[in-house]
Amino acid sequence: MRLSRYFLPVLKEIPAEAQIVSHRLMLRAGMIKQAQAGIYSWLPLGFKVLKKIENIVHEEQIRAGHIPMLMPTLQSADLWRESGRYDDYGEEMLRISDRHGRDMLYGPTNEELITDIFRSHVSSYKDLPLTLYHIQWKFRDEVRPRFGVMRGREFLMKDGYNFDVDKAAAMHAYNRHLVSYLRSYERMGLQAIPMRADSGPIGGDDTHEFLVLADTGESEVFYDSAVTDLTFGDRAIDYDDVAQCQGILEEFTSRYARTDETHDPALFDQIPEDRRRTARGIEVGQIFYFGTKYSEALGATVQTADGAAVPVHMGSHGIGVSRLVGAIIEASHDDKGIIWPEGVTPFHCGIVNLKQGDAEADGACEALYGSLTALGLEPLYDDRKERAGGKFATMDLIGLPWRITVGPRGLKNGVVELTSRRTGESEELTPQEAVEKVARIYGVID
Amino acid sequence: MRLSRYFLPVLKEIPAEAQIVSHRLMLRAGMIKQAQAGIYSWLPLGFKVLKKIENIVHEEQIRAGHIPMLMPTLQSADLWRESGRYDDYGEEMLRISDRHGRDMLYGPTNEELITDIFRSHVSSYKDLPLTLYHIQWKFRDEVRPRFGVMRGREFLMKDGYNFDVDKAAAMHAYNRHLVSYLRSYERMGLQAIPMRADSGPIGGDDTHEFLVLADTGESEVFYDSAVTDLTFGDRAIDYDDVAQCQGILEEFTSRYARTDETHDPALFDQIPEDRRRTARGIEVGQIFYFGTKYSEALGATVQTADGAAVPVHMGSHGIGVSRLVGAIIEASHDDKGIIWPEGVTPFHCGIVNLKQGDAEADGACEALYGSLTALGLEPLYDDRKERAGGKFATMDLIGLPWRITVGPRGLKNGVVELTSRRTGESEELTPQEAVEKVARIYGVID
Numbered sequence: 047m048r049l050s051r052y053f054l055p056v057l058k059e060i061p062a063e064a065q066i067v068s069h070r071l072m073l074r075a076g077m078i079k080q081a082q083a084g085i086y087s088w089l090p091l092g093f094k095v096l097k098k099i100e101n102i103v104h105e106e107q108i109r110a111g112h113i114p115m116l117m118p119t120l121q122s123a124d125l126w127r128e129s130g131r132y133d134d135y136g137e138e139m140l141r142i143s144d145r146h147g148r149d150m151l152y153g154p155t156n157e158e159l160i161t162d163i164f165r166s167h168v169s170s171y172k173d174l175p176l177t178l179y180h181i182q183w184k185f186r187d188e189v190r191p192r193f194g195v196m197r198g199r200e201f202l203m204k205d206g207y208n209f210d211v212d213k214a215a216a217m218h219a220y221n222r223h224l225v226s227y228l229r230s231y232e233r234m235g236l237q238a239i240p241m242r243a244d245s246g247p248i249g250g251d252d253t254h255e256f257l258v259l260a261d262t263g264e265s266e267v268f269y270d271s272a273v274t275d276l277t278f279g280d281r282a283i284d285y286d287d288v289a290q291c292q293g294i295l296e297e298f299t300s301r302y303a304r305t306d307e308t309h310d311p312a313l314f315d316q317i318p319e320d321r322r323r324t325a326r327g328i329e330v331g332q333i334f335y336f337g338t339k340y341s342e343a344l345g346a347t348v349q350t351a352d353g354a355a356v357p358v359h360m361g362s363h364g365i366g367v368s369r370l371v372g373a374i375i376e377a378s379h380d381d382k383g384i385i386w387p388e389g390v391t392p393f394h395c396g397i398v399n400l401k402q403g404d405a406e407a408d409g410a411c412e413a414l415y416g417s418l419t420a421l422g423l424e425p426l427y428d429d430r431k432e433r434a435g436g437k438f439a440t441m442d443l444i445g446l447p448w449r450i451t452v453g454p455r456g457l458k459n460g461v462v463e464l465t466s467r468r469t470g471e472s473e474e475l476t477p478q479e480a481v482e483k484v485a486r487i488y489g490v491i492d
Numbered sequence: 493m494r495l496s497r498y499f500l501p502v503l504k505e506i507p508a509e510a511q512i513v514s515h516r517l518m519l520r521a522g523m524i525k526q527a528q529a530g531i532y533s534w535l536p537l538g539f540k541v542l543k544k545i546e547n548i549v550h551e552e553q554i555r556a557g558h559i560p561m562l563m564p565t566l567q568s569a570d571l572w573r574e575s576g577r578y579d580d581y582g583e584e585m586l587r588i589s590d591r592h593g594r595d596m597l598y599g600p601t602n603e604e605l606i607t608d609i610f611r612s613h614v615s616s617y618k619d620l621p622l623t624l625y626h627i628q629w630k631f632r633d634e635v636r637p638r639f640g641v642m643r644g645r646e647f648l649m650k651d652g653y654n655f656d657v658d659k660a661a662a663m664h665a666y667n668r669h670l671v672s673y674l675r676s677y678e679r680m681g682l683q684a685i686p687m688r689a690d691s692g693p694i695g696g697d698d699t700h701e702f703l704v705l706a707d708t709g710e711s712e713v714f715y716d717s718a719v720t721d722l723t724f725g726d727r728a729i730d731y732d733d734v735a736q737c738q739g740i741l742e743e744f745t746s747r748y749a750r751t752d753e754t755h756d757p758a759l760f761d762q763i764p765e766d767r768r769r770t771a772r773g774i775e776v777g778q779i780f781y782f783g784t785k786y787s788e789a790l791g792a793t794v795q796t797a798d799g800a801a802v803p804v805h806m807g808s809h810g811i812g813v814s815r816l817v818g819a820i821i822e823a824s825h826d827d828k829g830i831i832w833p834e835g836v837t838p839f840h841c842g843i844v845n846l847k848q849g850d851a852e853a854d855g856a857c858e859a860l861y862g863s864l865t866a867l868g869l870e871p872l873y874d875d876r877k878e879r880a881g882g883k884f885a886t887m888d889l890i891g892l893p894w895r896i897t898v899g900p901r902g903l904k905n906g907v908v909e910l911t912s913r914r915t916g917e918s919e920e921l922t923p924q925e926a927v928e929k930v931a932r933i934y935g936v937i938d
Contacts, residue, residue, distance in 0.1 A: 053559050053622060055613035079609055081564055082596065087609055088562040090624070096562070113499050116534040116542070118527055118646045119565060119629055120598075137591045142598075144645075145583045145633045150528065152566075152588075163525055163533055167501035176499060178536070183565055183629070187591045199590075200564045 047393065048415075049428045053090050056440055066262045068375035069194030071384050075444045077371075084191025084199030091444060092371065094392035096202065099370050100181055102233050102389065103204045110226040110285045112177040112206055117159050119183055123149035125158040129343045138186045152185035157340045157362055160207045164358070165346040171211045174348065174358070177219055179206030181367060193262075195372045196328070202368040209341075209358045211350060216335055216359035220252060221291035223333045223363040227256055228278045228298065231330065234370065235387020236377060238330050239273050240299050244307040252335040252361075255305060257327030260376040267327040269303035270317045305329075328373045335361040384445030385467050388488060393426035394418070395484050396446045398437045400453030402429060410452050410462065410477060417481045421490050425450075442467065448487065450480050493839065494861075495874045499536050502886055512708045514821035515640030517830050521890045523817075530637025530645030537890060538817065540838035542648065545816050546627055548679045548835065549650045556672040556731045558623040558652055563605050565629055569595035571604040575789045584632045598631035603786045603808055606653045610804070611792040617657045620794065620804070623665055625652030627813060641818045642774070643710075648814040655787075655804045657794060662781055662805035666698060667737035669779045669809040673702055674724045674744065677776065680816065681833020682823060684776050685719050686745050690753040698781040698807075701751060703773030706822040713773040715749035716763045751775075774819045781807040830891030831913050834934060839872035840864070841930050842892040844883045846899030848875060856898050856908065856923060863927045867936050871896075888913065894933065896926050 055076040063080075064070040072078045077092030088096055104114060120142065126132035132139075132151075140152040153159065160178060168176065181204045191199050208219035224240060231238035236258050243255035257267055259274075276298055284290055302317055304310065305327070314322060341347065341357035349355055366373075378385045386392070397414055401407045411427060418425045426446060428437045434453075441449050451463040451472075461474040464483060475483065485491045501522040509526075510516040518524045523538030534542055550560060566588065572578035578585075578597075586598040599605065606624060614622065627650045637645050654665035670686060677684035682704050689701035703713055705720075722744055730736060748763055750756065751773070760768060787793065787803035795801055812819075824831045832838070843860055847853045857873060864871045872892060874883045880899075887895050897909040897918075907920040910929060921929065931937040 051557065053561075053613075053624060076613075079612065081605060081608075082566070082568045082594075085564045085566055087564060087605065089609070090559045090561045093561045093626075111497065113536045115499075115536045115539045118531045118533060120528070120531055120631070120646055122528045140588065140590065142586065142588050144586065145635065148528075159527060159533065162527075163535070166525065167499075167522075178499060180539075185566070189591065200566055 047424065047426050049426060050430055052426070054440075054444070055089065056443060064194065066193050066196070066376070067379055068196060068262075068372035071375055071379060071443070072194055072372065075384060078195065084188055084197070086195060086198060086200075091392050095371050095386070095390055096368060098390045098392070099234060099367055100202070102230055103181060103365055103367060106226045106230040106233070107179055107204070107206065110222050112179050112222075112226075114180065115178055116180045116182060117153070117156050119152055119185070120150050121153045121156075121159055123151055125162055126151065129158045129340060131158070138188065140185045140187045153182075154184055154186045155362070155364075156180070156205055157207065157360075158344065161340045161344045161346050161360070164209055165344060168209070169348060171348045171350050174209055174211050175215055175219060177206055177208040177222075179204060179363075193372070195368045197264075198368065201366065204365040204367055206363045208361045208363070209346075210360075211348060211356070211358070213335075213337065213359050216337070216361055217252070218288050218291060220333060220335045220361050221295045222285050223361070224254065224298070225283060225285070225291050225294050227331050227333065227363075227365065228294070229283075230365065231256065231258075232278050233389045234374060235389050236330070236370075236374060237274065237277075239267075239269065239303050239327070241267060241269070241303040241305055241327075242299070242308050243305055243332060254299065254333055255329050256331040257305065258330055258373050258377050259325050260328050260373070261326055262376050263326035263328040265327050265329060266306040267304070267325055268306075268309050268314050269323050269325070270301040271321040271323050273298070273301045273303050328369075328376060329366070330370055330373050331363075331365040333361065333363040335359075379445070382439070383443035386445045386447055388447050391445070391447050393446050394423040394488055395425050395448035395450060396441045397425050397427040398434070398441060398449060398451045399427070399429060400434050400451060402431045404454055406457055407452055407454055410457055414450060414452065414462070414477055414481060417477075418484065421481070421485050423485065423488060423490060448484055450484075493870065493872050495872060496876055498872070500886075500890070501535065502889060510640065512639050512642070512822070513825060514642065514708075514818040517821055517825060517889070518640055518818065521830060524641065530634055530643070532641060532644060532646075537838050541817050541832070541836055542814060544836045544838070545680060545813055546648070548676055549627060549811055549813060552672045552676040552679070553625055553650070553652065556668050558625050558668075558672075560626065561624055562626045562628060563599070563602050565598055565631070566596050567599045567602075567605055569597055571608055572597065575604050575786060577604070584634065586631045586633045599628075600630055600632045601808070601810075602626070602651055603653065603806075604790065607786045607790045607792050607806070610655055611790060614655070615794060617794050617796050620655055620657050621661055621665060623652055623654040623668075625650060625809075639708075639818070641814045644814065647812065650811040650813055652809045654807045654809070655792075656806075657796060657802070657804065659783065659805050662783070662807055663698070664734050664737060666779055666781045666807050667741045668731050669807070670700065670744070671729060671731070671737055671740050673777050673779070673809075673811065674740070675729075676811065677702065677704075678724050679835045680820060681835050682776070682816075682820060683720065683723075685713075685715065685749050685773070687713060687715070687749040687751050687773075688745070688754050689751055689778060700745065700779050701775050702777040703751065704776055704819050704823050705771050706774050706819070707772055708822050709772035709774040711773050711775060712752040713750070713771055714752075714755050714760050715769050715771070716747040717767040717769050719744075719747045719749050774815075774822060775812070776816050776819050777809075777811040779807065779809040781805075825891070828885070829889035832891045832893055834893050837891070837893050839892050840869040840934055841871050841894035841896060842887045843871050843873040844880070844887060844895060844897045845873070845875060846880045846897060848877045850900055852903055853898055853900055856903055860896060860898065860908070860923055860927060863923075864930065867927070867931050869931065869934060869936060894930055896930075
């Protein structure tokens with residue numbers, strides 16, 4: 047993309063309403079614009095990051111054997127009356143009446159609707175196991191929406207639902223979700239720690255929240271520092287292997303790691319003192335096993351091998367897709383702006399032309415742009431007639447992990463400059479070497 | 493995908509509520525499930541087609557230089573009061589009150605919201621031309637929703653908005669949209685004819701609707717048969733070339749083609765009698781130039797080169813993404829079921845194992861599955877223990893354009909059968925040849 051043709055409305059001033067750094071940076075970098083309290087338009091740069099995160103979630107869910115679909119945003123109130131949650135849910139549920147006076151609601155979650163789909167179509171244990179998920183906009187009418195997309199009212203969430211014949215099978219689904227979530231967050235450049243959590247209005251016994259450590263997190267968290275040494279890495283995983291998935295769950299959840307809701311000071315004190323940590327965390331996902339709570343309320347049963355009709359065992363599993371954009375920025379920024387991890391960056395690298403209009407500089411930039419594009423990479427080329435300082439400030443603000451700087455002085459020696467946004471380190475390379483290095487970083491060449 | 497692990501709830505009976513063939517087939521093929529009147533869940537097979545259509549629209553819009561973003565589903569009533577449409581829009585607008593009693597609405601279209609974004613960030617002609625678009629769920633509270641996803645209440649639409657300094661520039665944007673739409677529909681296997689149309693509640697002078705001819709279309713259309721001879725094909729297009737885009741507009745719109753709303757019998761009678769056609773059509777898109785209607789109401793002005801402040805010239809341009817799923821089926825089916833065009837098929841081909849459990853047949857199917865997948869294709873392998881007739885009926889119903897049939901008898905002679913869903917023609921090929929033929933059809937090998 048050439049910046050002269052893009053829509054990147056960066057702001058010079060720090061917006062007064064934004065209290066936390068991710069909200070400030072998303073506004074300044076032209077990623078979002080508030081439409082109403084807690085409701086945002088995703089401007090082109092923000093939309094690109096949102097899609098990258100969504101794609102990672104899709105890829106990892108499909109890899110785990112979970113099946114994508116899409117439920118609507120608006121749901122029937124009657125279904126929520128069946129489960130008993132219509133009255134329970136409180137004022138966070140946005141209630142709507144249509145032109146015929148029928149009660150609807152903007153879905154805050156989808157346990158009822160997915161269970162209705164299941165009970166309409168599945169009646170035999172032979173069709174299990176089954177995990178369906180979707181990535182769809184939800185609405186929760188927060189009384190005081192704030193922190194930008196971190197606590198918005200209209201938000202994008204992945205929510206998945208497993209249907210299994212018994213608790214053991216459902217716990218394997220639970221473990222598959224834990225593993226796929228660990229992989230997903232790592233691909234986004236995040237360390238998200240699974241912590242024992244409280245089930246809240248979803249219900250159920252087993253639940254873990256995934257928390258990203260950040261000073262601005264809304265939850266206080268307590269953990270054994272040994273948990274932050276764990277990484278999933280590129281280990282091979284067979285999602286049908288019950289023991290392997292269970293082993294990963296144990297590896298990542300056997301150390302103490304809890305939010306304030308489930309914190310147990312006595313247990314915490316048993317950790318060696320030098321490993322006890324208190325910090326703040328941002329919740330970016332949660333998995334639940336809740337057994338037959340919804341299947342019993344809504345009559346979702348299957349026939350087992352011996353002919354008995356049993357309610358299916360279920361769980362639900364969510365990733366806050368739009369919230370993650372803010373969470374990643376909270377975890378990865380500096381005074382100059384955002385620092386995108388490579389996995390979610392909106393453009394793979396920036397190209398800064400120090401002397402727009404100079405035939406040689408323009409030509410070198412166009413050649414770089416063409417080479418990177420031909421490799422399947424997406425560069426953002428700042429081809430505006432602006433001074434170098436302004437171009438650098440914009441690139442730093444929007445946080446592309448790599449920048450290639452092209453100027454007449456370097457070109458005289460046959461070199462351009464490749465700079466890491468994270469470390470600030472630069473090296474002089476031929477244009478060809480710079481392209482190859484960037485391509486190698488993103489794994490498009492060996 | 494192995495069918496034993498998929499969620500494909502095909503129905504045996506013809507659902508009573510479905511009046512048109514696409515609605516019946518989408519229910520029978522397990523593509524959708526109604527959640528409420530005019531509101532559908534997209535089951536896995538339907539979701540895959542929806543995504544394919546969405547991807548084509550994204551690719552062609554980006555190719556035309558239009559910039560993707562995303563606006564929220566819920567909008568502020570105040571913005572619609574500014575434009576004067578809040579009261580005008582009538583009962584089709586779903587009006588909502590939040591917990592604080594603030595008036596909102598579920599967006600039926602986005603002229604107001606995009607103009608608000610524009611006026612907040614753009615003030616100079618130097619930032620033009622600019623076309624922003626999004627693909628987002630909309631809601632129109634139809635009094636009698638029917639025909640499945642063809643006239644739903646919650647529906648997925650691509651809507652794009654151009655901002656230009658004067659009418660001439662805006663008409664080039666109009667032409668770019670016409671060209672990109674022609675390309676998009678052809679990639680979906682559709683012939684969509686641009687017809688002079690009525691602007692309705694959007695307003696404006698210049699507008700064309702794109703109609704797909706089908707017996708179940710809601711509009712009566714009148715045209716010169718010469719228009720159906722036109723195809724866009726794979727001609728090269730430079731979207732910056734004003735004359736080229738204008739030429740394509742003229743080529744595709746100079747013959748008579750109108751809906752009943754704008755039909756002019758006197759003009760129609762001037763067409764040679766043997767080329768006069770009356771038919772029914774399904775509207776799958778519309779483009780509008782409406783000048784300064786919204787920019788004046790909302791104060792969206794830019795400063796021109798000579799320092800004057802002028803309201804921007806705008807247009808809006810829509811493609812009915814969810815409706816297209818139905819429209820494609822209306823245009824492409826037979827007694828046995830759907831016939832997907834290659835461009836939008838949910839799976840590239842089916843693999844039918846005639847003797848599940850037979851070691852040789854199972855092995856050959858697995859090998860085919862592996863080879864196709866390695867080429868980046870997505871086969872659907874019917875690995876269920878069902879009789880052959882049932883497997884064929886399912887494949888015919890869900891409409892994959894190509895089917896590879898594997899059985900012990902053929903394997904003895906080293907062959908499998910490749911069958912075209914459209915023609916019903918089969919040929920015997922070695923497994924290797926079958927894979928190569930399918931790969932060539934989809935352009936993944938030469």
